[in-house]
Amino acid sequence: MVMKNDTGTTATFKRFSPCNNTVTIFVNGREIVASGRDTVATCLLVAGELAFQYNKASGEPRGPYCMMGVCFECLVTIDGVPDLQACLVPVEPGMRIETQKGVLQGRDT
Amino acid sequence: MSINSVDVLVVGAGPAGLSAAIELSKRGATTMLIDEQAQPGGQIYRGVELCGESDRKLFGYGYVRGRKIIEDFRQSPIDYKTRTVLVSIESNHVADIFENGVLKRVQAGAIIIATGAYERPVPIKGWTLPGVMTIGAAQIAAKQASVIPSGRTVIVGNGALLWLLAWQYRNFGASIDAIIDLGGRKQISKLLRDFWGFAASSYFLDGAKYYALSRVSTRVITARDQVEILGDTRVEGVVVMQKNGKYQKFAADTVLLHDGILPNTNLLGAIGCEMLWSLSQCSWRPKVNIWQETSVSGVFAAGDNAGIDGAIAAEYSGRIAALDALRQLQILTSQERDTLAQPWIRQRSRARWGRNFIDAYFSPSNTVKTASDATIVCRCEAITHESVSAHIQQEPRRLAHLKSMTRCGMGPCQGRMCSPSVAALTAQISDVHPYQVGPPSHRFPVSPLPLAALAKFDVGLSQDAGKLHE
Numbered sequence: 001m002v003m004k005n006d007t008g009t010t011a012t013f014k015r016f017s018p019c020n021n022t023v024t025i026f027v028n029g030r031e032i033v034a035s036g037r038d039t040v041a042t043c044l045l046v047a048g049e050l051a052f053q054y055n056k057a058s059g060e061p062r063g064p065y066c067m068m069g070v071c072f073e074c075l076v077t078i079d080g081v082p083d084l085q086a087c088l089v090p091v092e093p094g095m096r097i098e099t100q101k102g103v104l105q106g107r108d109t
Numbered sequence: 110m111s112i113n114s115v116d117v118l119v120v121g122a123g124p125a126g127l128s129a130a131i132e133l134s135k136r137g138a139t140t141m142l143i144d145e146q147a148q149p150g151g152q153i154y155r156g157v158e159l160c161g162e163s164d165r166k167l168f169g170y171g172y173v174r175g176r177k178i179i180e181d182f183r184q185s186p187i188d189y190k191t192r193t194v195l196v197s198i199e200s201n202h203v204a205d206i207f208e209n210g211v212l213k214r215v216q217a218g219a220i221i222i223a224t225g226a227y228e229r230p231v232p233i234k235g236w237t238l239p240g241v242m243t244i245g246a247a248q249i250a251a252k253q254a255s256v257i258p259s260g261r262t263v264i265v266g267n268g269a270l271l272w273l274l275a276w277q278y279r280n281f282g283a284s285i286d287a288i289i290d291l292g293g294r295k296q297i298s299k300l301l302r303d304f305w306g307f308a309a310s311s312y313f314l315d316g317a318k319y320y321a322l323s324r325v326s327t328r329v330i331t332a333r334d335q336v337e338i339l340g341d342t343r344v345e346g347v348v349v350m351q352k353n354g355k356y357q358k359f360a361a362d363t364v365l366l367h368d369g370i371l372p373n374t375n376l377l378g379a380i381g382c383e384m385l386w387s388l389s390q391c392s393w394r395p396k397v398n399i400w401q402e403t404s405v406s407g408v409f410a411a412g413d414n415a416g417i418d419g420a421i422a423a424e425y426s427g428r429i430a431a432l433d434a435l436r437q438l439q440i441l442t443s444q445e446r447d448t449l450a451q452p453w454i455r456q457r458s459r460a461r462w463g464r465n466f467i468d469a470y471f472s473p474s475n476t477v478k479t480a481s482d483a484t485i486v487c488r489c490e491a492i493t494h495e496s497v498s499a500h501i502q503q504e505p506r507r508l509a510h511l512k513s514m515t516r517c518g519m520g521p522c523q524g525r526m527c528s529p530s531v532a533a534l535t536a537q538i539s540d541v542h543p544y545q546v547g548p549p550s551h552r553f554p555v556s557p558l559p560l561a562a563l564a565k566f567d568v569g570l571s572q573d574a575g576k577l578h579e
Contacts, residue, residue, distance in 0.1 A: 012240060012362040013250070014259035016281040017164050035254045037159045039147075042254040050239035050343050057516075058491035061342050063239030065488070065526075067246035067253075068152050069145050070227045070373075072489065072521040072557075073237075087249075088192065090147045 011048035025095040034091045041067060041074050041086035044097065052076050052086060053100035076100060115141045115188065117434050118204055118217035120195050120376065123151020124175070124420045125412025126223035127182045128427035129434075134185040136435050141215060143193040143206055149179050151225055152245065153420045155252040164255060167280040169273070169315065171420065172252070178424065197553030198380050202407055205566075207558060212566040219407045219434040222380075223427060224373045226413035229392075230526050231266055231366040232477045232494070234484045235338025244274045244367035257283040260362025263347045265336055267292040268369040268471045269316065275323035287328045287359050289336055289349060291368070291474040303466035310463025311421065330357065335479055338364055369473045372414045375523055378551035380405055386544035389468040390417055391475075392529070393548040399454065400433035401426050407437060417468075422460035425453045477530035478537055486534070487527040489520020498534060505539045508532075509550070521557045524549055 021036030027047050034043040041064045044052065051061035053075045064074035067087045074086040077098040086097075119130045122144035133140040150157050154175025157165065165173055182189075193208040202217045228243045235241065244266065250256040257278065262285050264271060271288070278285055307313055332349045339346040344364050350356045371392045378384065382395040383404035394416040401409045409430035412423035429450055436446040477486065482495035492515050500517075504510050508531065511517055517531060518524035528549040536543045 010260070012258055012260040013256050015255045016251070016257050016283065017161065017255040019255075020161070037156060037254045039253055042250050042256045045250065046254075046256055052239075055237075055488075055491055057489070057520075060237060060491065061239050062237060062488075063242070063343075065237075065242050065246060066227065067242065067249040068227065070522060070525050088145060088147070 011046060012050065013045040015046065023091055023093045023095075025091050025093070025097060027097050028099060036091070038091045039087055040076060040078060040084075040089045040091060040095070040097055043091050044076070044086060044099070049099055051099065112203075112214050112216050113141070114216045115139045116218045116438050116440075117141075117221060117431070118143070118202070118215055118219075119221045119223060120144075121151065121223035121225060121412070121414075122146065122149040122182075122189070122191075123153060123223060123225045123412060123423065124178060125225070125414075125423035125427035125430075126151070126221070127178050128424040129221045129223060129409075129411055129431040130187045130189075130427075131178075131181050131185050132428045132431035133435065134187050136431075136440055138218075138435055138438060138440055139188070140186075141188040141190065141217070143190045143195060143208070145192065145194050147191050149182055149189070150175050152249060154179065155249050156254070157252070160252065160255075168252065168277055169319075171273075171315070174420070194556040195376060196556060196558060198376075198408075205554075207556065207562065210559075210562060212558070212562050218438050219409065221401075221409040221411055221427070221430050221434060222376055222414060223410075223412045223423070224376055224414045225423075226370040226417055227373050227525060228270075228366075229368045229371050229473055229529055230477075230488075231368045232480050232484050232486050232530050233265070233336050233338060233366075234481050235340060235344070236366060237485050237488055237491075238338060238340045238344045238364075239342070240340070240344035240362060241338055241364045241366065244268070244270050244365050245370075247365050248274055248277070251277065251281065255281075257281050258363035261286045261360055262363045262365065263287050263289065263359050263361040264365045264367070265289045265291065265338075265347060266365075266367035267474045268367045269467055270370070271367045272316075272320045272323050274365070274367075275327060276319035279322070279326065285327050286361065287330060287347075288323070289347065289359075290329055290331045291336065291476065292331075292471060293333065293474060295470060299469050300466065303469055307463035307466030311460070312419075312463045312467065316467075335481065336476075337481070368476065369471055370413070370417055371529060372416060373525070374414055374548075375525065375551045375555045377403060377408075377410055377414065378548060379553050379555050380408055382408065382410065384548040386548075387416060389465060391473050391543065392417075399429075400450075401430035402433060407434075409434060418457075418461050418464060422457050425457035425460060428453050429457065475530075475533045477533050486530050487515075487517040487520065489522050489526065490516040490518075492517045492527075494534075497531060498538060501531075501535050501538045505535075508535070508546070518549075523551070523555060523557075 019035035116138035157175040411430040
């Protein structure tokens, strides 16, 4: 599966095996068909998102590093709740995910 | 407030936690198992329940094994709480857990901590760029949802897991453009001494196969010098620089890093368990007795958070911890415990065969020691190698001071991404052994919490409740 992300570059992740169950979710307003086994992090990677948030101290883009809840680099906004670890949250139908592009977004909440 | 009361609280649903919980519930102890993830299995058996049978086999026998444990677990009467973290533990085994946005208090008779391991951070320049993740992260993506890189992929690092992933990627049809092997020169004499234990171990045949197949089928570059990741807003490549000024460049869309794994001891440290430095594994681990009990009475550490021994040893250490917890709860007599434990204690030792060889062969590269000035050491607060080193030189071996002056280690990861590097740098700059630097200090809460949850936390009449969150 080749998909274009917001910046027009090609996704750098794919699946080696087809999905049996799919769910429809929204990533930055775009409709995405995800696997029922996905976490928010795996589905964003396949959808072509690499930068999930901007570091709150430096403003640099960051993406998932450990995928197991340790590094806190994959923070996204899910259904309006900011700074959630994308690697720990399973996708659910109709879920609305926003990557966190603003430097201070989510801070102090 | 009603306080939930259980015989044993188990933290972590990997092989150690699952095995402990199965054993406890089988012998009639009320058991609560809490885990951060949505599904059981920890990282080693991540997604094994939902993974199709043919896909499961592509990961190798070490993954398939998890299916059986989880089946047993699903049939056991255990209060299993997913996506729940342990926030703090007070004396007398009172634990505060965070579940579904709410803080709750649990009174336990004993606590078994099985929080596993995580990968040693690999600070090299550019490691914070999107598109760079760990070997473990790549395995998790594949196990969770069959996700693999589709572009040019370069692996950088050192460790057994690296060669396992390379073999698994061959099975998935994922291509690897290059493996940059940071494993330094091997100490042949030490390796020979430990080789026979390895040759007799369960790791030998599979491990040798993964290693040999990946080495011959992939371009492997041995790097003894500096490696940097290139890119501006995402990874674009890797450069290997040699001391004579020559360099080799590789274009990459994904870079996967690894430098071995470390016991995840934040929780144990915060409880106040005594820590020991492991010379062979270059990491801190809790001091445990033969029953996996830590220096804090009734608090057990089972599985890789008590020292890296692998998934099979973790199963036995979980069961052994459960037996002594049952004895402490007076469900078993000492004699019954000893009889039941005997075969498992033997199996646990058997499962540790070969570990010394693996530890020696893949002794950590500790990339921080050769990293350039601009390399980020503390990812959360974006603190560079240069500023951490400058501070250590000024105020040698005052890690608390470093924290308050630079914010290094103050971010949401609670120091897990920087403390091994800071300790290695401190040892190097101050010219002391890492154990003299001491284990990192941890405090509750060990997971970040929304303030709203704390504000709503009704601690009832517990006498020392106020102390906890001061």
